[in-house]
Amino acid sequence: MTRELCKVKEKREEGLVMFCLADIFKKKIEKEDIATLLRTSPDRLIQFEKAYRDLALRDSSTDNFFQLNAKQAAEMQEGITIEDTTVDLNDMINRIVKELISATSVWSYDGKHVFTKRGTNFDAAEKVTNEEIMQLPEQLRPALTGSLAKVDIKEPSYVVLANDYQKYLMEKNFTKKNMFYHHFRQGLDILDLDPITYEMIATNPNSMGHWLPQLVHAASQRGFFKIPKTTILRVPLPMLQLTRLDYMSLTRTTLDIVDMFCREIFNLEEDKEYFIKTGTYSSKFDFRNAYVHGTKEVRELGEYLLFIHHQACQMASPLNNISIYGVSTTNEWVVREFIRDKENNPCIYKGLPLHTEYRAFVDLDSKEVLGINPYWDSKIMKQRFGHEEDKDSPHNMHDFIIYSMHEETLMNRYHENESQILKQVELLVNDMEGLSGQWSIDIMQNGKKFWLIDMALAANSALKECIPRGKLKPIQENWIPVLK
Incomplete structure (x- = not known):
């Protein structure tokens, strides 16, 4: 644990986040260290989130x-x-x-x-x-x-x-x-x-x-x-x-x-x-x-x-x-x-509960599952929050810390349920009628329930790299309507 992190722990609870955010901006404290601290201290997480709401979310005016x-x-x-x-x-x-x-x-x-x-x-x-x-x-x-x-x-x-x-x-x-x-x-x-x-x-x-x-x-x-x-x-x-x-x-x-x-x-x-x-x-x-x-x-x-x-x-x-x-x-x-969060997940993206989510890719013609991947993929999320041009914005700093803190929980839940989800998606695909082609299907876990929340053509979807090479088919677009 860094010396600077020890200083954070010594701060009064009500000032924790203001101190953290200020020193993150000054690059005195690594965001990963803050995530480590918050992972083991629910009280400090509450203070961190309160200060984020007070300092960043309430003052979110923009010319963009x-x-x-x-x-x-x-x-x-x-x-x-x-x-x-x-x-x-x-x-x-x-x-x-x-x-x-x-x-x-x-x-x-x-x-x-x-x-x-x-x-x-x-x-x-x-x-x-x-x-x-x-x-x-x-x-x-x-x-x-x-x-x-x-x-x-x-x-x-x-x-x-x-x-x-x-x-x-x-x-x-x-x-x-x-x-x-x-x-x-x-x-x-x-x-x-x-x-x-x-x-x-x-x-x-x-x-x-x-x-x-x-x-x-x-x-x-x-x-x-x-x-x-x-x-x-x-x-x-x-x-x-x-x-x-x-x-x-x-x-x-x-x-x-x-x-x-x-x-x-x-x-x-x-x-x-x-x-x-x-x-x-x-x-x-x-x-x-x-x-x-x-x-x-x-x-x-x-x-x-x-x-x-x-x-x-x-x-x-x-x-x-x-x-x-x-x-x-x-x-x-x-x-x-609105499906209320039953797991007390932390939030990113200005209020979105960070549920464990699964993106499965399926072929409805051959009735097979092509692949599956965590929706909140670790590499992509850390790249987005920690390495893009706007990485130093208060919102992306906050989301990087929250995601890093929650990453282990997300991945543990994902791997615990991956085989069950694959089996159930296979059954779903076999029951699907009236739809053809290759699709992504998004599934959100909330407690012990699994919610189907979105679909899109596989070729238009992120994370399609989990599909084995040669399996993904190009789509044939047709924008000519049938007029009545």
């Missing part, structure tokens, strides 16, 4: 749009007053929400049974018209109705997208082929929506609505794996178009419509806790985005979903140093029950 979380964005929209207007704004909001709900299809799983609901008829006389909207002051105008959407460019995007996609399919030159593919995938995430572009996005097999119904059916055959209660909705086109607009330009009226829509369509209860995500993205790496609880947050859940979807789409922008597309190539929003 991609580090802003949904709840911070909501606070920035507070305090906007509704001015006097001759238009009954509440009536307009209610009518828009009613029309949006009538156009929404929903799939829901309550832990035992599956329910589906298609769109319903809507009285055309109730529709909010553009003329009505224009009677409002600009700062009050909604950016959508049940059938109208605000766009940046009048021409439909699908013309450009179809052209790039065709060129990608026909091009023989490797460099040009990649360029056309890049333009196409980038456009799917950032261009204005039209009905055909909307249906192109809907073809993404990684979106939850494509695979969760089949997973629920297979898991129910044996009962070993649990699946959280889940509701998936297909976001109406006018509302999904909001993800393409400047989020901070959206009026309070627009956000109120999104919030009310989500409260009603998801049947939200203000005393419950929820985990939210798009069909492909949870933004759980700032867990404040994904975890919703308390009356205020439940009432704002809709704008949280809108923000994380918009933020994910903006990752594809050509204005970024690195353009990342596909994070939210989906037209689905998802609300799930």
Whole structure:
């Protein structure tokens, strides 16, 4: 044990973390030594976490749009007053929400049974018209109705997208082929929506609505794996178009419509806790985005979903140093029950409980398990928190220490259950119907229960290096929708 670490132990309990963080910044104490100390001292761990919350989490303002979380964005929209207007704004909001709900299809799983609901008829006389909207002051105008959407460019995007996609399919030159593919995938995430572009996005097999119904059916055959209660909705086109607009330009009226829509369509209860995500993205790496609880947050859940979807789409922008597309190539929003931690795990990523998790790779055509790996892989996690450019941020220092402290527990639990998980995944694969190809399946352990929490195409998934060489197959993408 280092001399500096002995000094840490001599500090008063209430000052432990402030001392640790200050000296970590000054590089007087190794983060591994702090992890060793906290591993054997629950009281000091409590103090460490309290100081992290007080010193780092509470002061988490940022000028970086991609580090802003949904709840911070909501606070920035507070305090906007509704001015006097001759238009009954509440009536307009209610009518828009009613029309949006009538156009929404929903799939829901309550832990035992599956329910589906298609769109319903809507009285055309109730529709909010553009003329009505224009009677409002600009700062009050909604950016959508049940059938109208605000766009940046009048021409439909699908013309450009179809052209790039065709060129990608026909091009023989490797460099040009990649360029056309890049333009196409980038456009799917950032261009204005039209009905055909909307249906192109809907073809993404990684979106939850494509695979969760089949997973629920297979898991129910044996009962070993649990699946959280889940509701998936297909976001109406006018509302999904909001993800393409400047989020901070959206009026309070627009956000109120999104919030009310989500409260009603998801049947939200203000005393419950929820985990939210798009069909492909949870933004759980700032867990404040994904975890919703308390009356205020439940009432704002809709704008949280809108923000994380918009933020994910903006990752594809050509204005970024690195353009990342596909994070939210989906037209689905998802609300799930929040699975409370039964193991008193420490948290990383600003509140995410560090459960033991397993990523299994499977081939649903050959009905075999291709490989399995700890989701929180030690090498990858320590590289992320301890050796990237932002390793000296308070959050990454905290997460490096917490992960290092908890690593042995994670790996012991993983190896204790690995063979059992492999056996159960093999049975799951044999029971899977209606889905083909190679996939990753994520499993979260919570006490003695194992929860199926995510799936994605194997070729798109991290940790696929655990698949034996020659087993991983390239995927054949098809973005051409079947139009009805």
